[in-house]
Amino acid sequence: MGNDADQAAREVLRDNDRGTYTVPTDNLYPFQWNWDSCFAAWGFSTFDVPRAWVEIETLLANQWENGMMPHMVFHDTAPGYFPGPEVWGTGRTPPTSGITQPPVAATLARAVYKADPDYGRTHMASVFGILLGWHRWFMTERVERGMVAVTHPWETGRDNAVDWDAAMGTVDTSGVGEYKRRDLQEVAADQRPKKAEYDKYLAMVYFGRECGWDEAVIREAGPFRVADVGMTFILLRACRDLLAMARDLGEPAEEIAGWIATLEAGARNHWNPDGEYFDSIDLRTGAFAGALTNASFLCWYAGIDDARMLGHLERQAAALTYLVPSLDPDHPEFDALRYWRGPVWGIVNTLIGLGLAETGHDELARRVRKDSRRLIEASGFFEYFSPLDGTPAGGGHFSWTAAVWLAWASPAANERIF
Ligand code: GLC
Numbered sequence: 001m002g003n004d005a006d007q008a009a010r011e012v013l014r015d016n017d018r019g020t021y022t023v024p025t026d027n028l029y030p031f032q033w034n035w036d037s038c039f040a041a042w043g044f045s046t047f048d049v050p051r052a053w054v055e056i057e058t059l060l061a062n063q064w065e066n067g068m069m070p071h072m073v074f075h076d077t078a079p080g081y082f083p084g085p086e087v088w089g090t091g092r093t094p095p096t097s098g099i100t101q102p103p104v105a106a107t108l109a110r111a112v113y114k115a116d117p118d119y120g121r122t123h124m125a126s127v128f129g130i131l132l133g134w135h136r137w138f139m140t141e142r143v144e145r146g147m148v149a150v151t152h153p154w155e156t157g158r159d160n161a162v163d164w165d166a167a168m169g170t171v172d173t174s175g176v177g178e179y180k181r182r183d184l185q186e187v188a189a190d191q192r193p194k195k196a197e198y199d200k201y202l203a204m205v206y207f208g209r210e211c212g213w214d215e216a217v218i219r220e221a222g223p224f225r226v227a228d229v230g231m232t233f234i235l236l237r238a239c240r241d242l243l244a245m246a247r248d249l250g251e252p253a254e255e256i257a258g259w260i261a262t263l264e265a266g267a268r269n270h271w272n273p274d275g276e277y278f279d280s281i282d283l284r285t286g287a288f289a290g291a292l293t294n295a296s297f298l299c300w301y302a303g304i305d306d307a308r309m310l311g312h313l314e315r316q317a318a319a320l321t322y323l324v325p326s327l328d329p330d331h332p333e334f335d336a337l338r339y340w341r342g343p344v345w346g347i348v349n350t351l352i353g354l355g356l357a358e359t360g361h362d363e364l365a366r367r368v369r370k371d372s373r374r375l376i377e378a379s380g381f382f383e384y385f386s387p388l389d390g391t392p393a394g395g396g397h398f399s400w401t402a403a404v405w406l407a408w409a410s411p412a413a414n415e416r417i418f
Contacts, residue, residue, distance in 0.1 A: 005377060006410055012381050012402035013043050017051075020058040021075060025383070025395040028186040030078040032059060034071045034101035035157055036400050038108040039347055043403025045115040046413070052112045053123040056105065060130045062096055066215070067137030069105070069130075070096035071154060082182050083202065089209040098205070098213040099152045102231060103138065104351075106131045106238040110245055111407070111417045128245055132256075135242060138235055139259050141215045146266015147227035148235050149283055151218050152204045156228045159201075160193035161326065161340040162291040162333050163280040164226060171223045173199040175206065191337050191393045227281040229270045230295030233302035234351075236263040240303060267304055276308050292328040293340075294348045300355030313364055322371040324352055325387040336386040337393045343384035346372055350404040357415045365415060372409045376401065 016023045021032040022040040029036075037059045044052035062073045074085045074095040085095035109127055113120035142149045150156050153164045176199045183192050193201075204223050211217040219225070239259045246253040272279035272288040278296040280289040292312060299309050317323055326340045326348070327333060335341045349372045356365035375385045375392075381401040383394030407413055 009402035039400035067133040071101035148231035233298035
């Protein structure tokens with residue numbers, strides 16, 4: 001299957017290529033998404049390094065003046081897509097959303113650079129300052145007690161994860177009104193977020209739009225502020241890669257080293273002593289979410305080793321056919337096919353697997369990679385899969401699943417990138 005699957009994966013990326021950016025999948029997601037594009041770039045770098053850099057540079061050209069890098073860029077129109085540019089009301093050209101997404105860009109840009117350092121050097125030099133500005137925005141606007149605060153669940157990339165349930169409880173949806181969801185025309189409703197959740201997502205977007213996406217207002221008065229364990233780990237890792245880039249380029253590194261120290265200390269604040277795992281926290285109440293998710297297992301990727309986290313992963317490995325579930329199967333809300341409340345996601349598996357390999361946990365690293373490979377070999381490049389029996393779900397022909405196949409899960413790929 002190896003070579004054929006590699007070929008099929010390249011075709012997915014080519015099919016979803018819109019010239020200067022790649023859509024996650026046609027119809028369901030017809031624009032450029034931030035972290036999806038970074039994974040797509042990494043996938044392209046296995047067979048077309050110049051195209052990989054175009055992907056990254058197209059995304060990063062849309063940075064806001066305050067340093068924020070939006071989670072979506074609406075390069076083209078897509079009639080019927082909801083919520084589209086007019087709902088976000090950010091007034092930019094091209095239009096963007098008003099929130100961010102997991103900052104994998106520094107890490108994956110560095111991986112693209114490694115694929116061909118001679119070609120990549122000038123590109124890395126040109127994106128370094130943009131990435132530095134984005135990370136600085138996180139550190140000044142969003143980091144509290146060393147943890148990354150998110151103001152909308154969509155920022156986390158794990159839209160309907162259990163982590164947000166309690167914090168969303170107080171979101172007022174009375175002004176939301178009627179709307180038509182695009183996602184339900186493409187995917188079965190039981191594999192997507194519920195309407196009550198969607199109403200709250202929209203209420204949070206409307207709040208941001210009405211205050212002109214003013215971070216200070218959103219921080220003080222916004223409906224939602226949660227320290228996301230996934231974002232903290234991803235930013236911590238991204239800062240390590242930014243530091244490596246700074247050294248390669250001969251740029252000053254002290255500021256970045258300071259961010260790493262802050263985030264390393266903050267990561268400890270994510271530790272939930274009751275469940276004994278890394279957890280998200282509602283910053284308004286101080287309460288832990290009580291959710292052991294695939295984001296909790298990004299600790300190794302962030303360079304933080306913990307034997308108790310290994311214990312949780314070993315327990316799941318014994319209980320499940322496929323690692324890593326997006327919610328612990330012992331959690332009462334576990335739902336094998338509902339989006340971020342149970343299914344396995346190839347991209348998160350990749351980051352977990354890389355982290356395990358880098359920290360020397362070879363057996364679990366191999367298991368996570370093998371499971372990812374088996375899921376994709378059996379069903380193709382789907383958005384997510386059941387951890388119980390591998391049922392593929394969500395959208396098909398998915399860019400980031402194809403990308404992580406090429407860059408990591410394929411037998412032809414390496415289990416480590418650095
Ligand atoms: C969904 C996912 C998010 C992803 C987007 C595009 O919203 O939850 O992580 O970026 O789709 O694939």
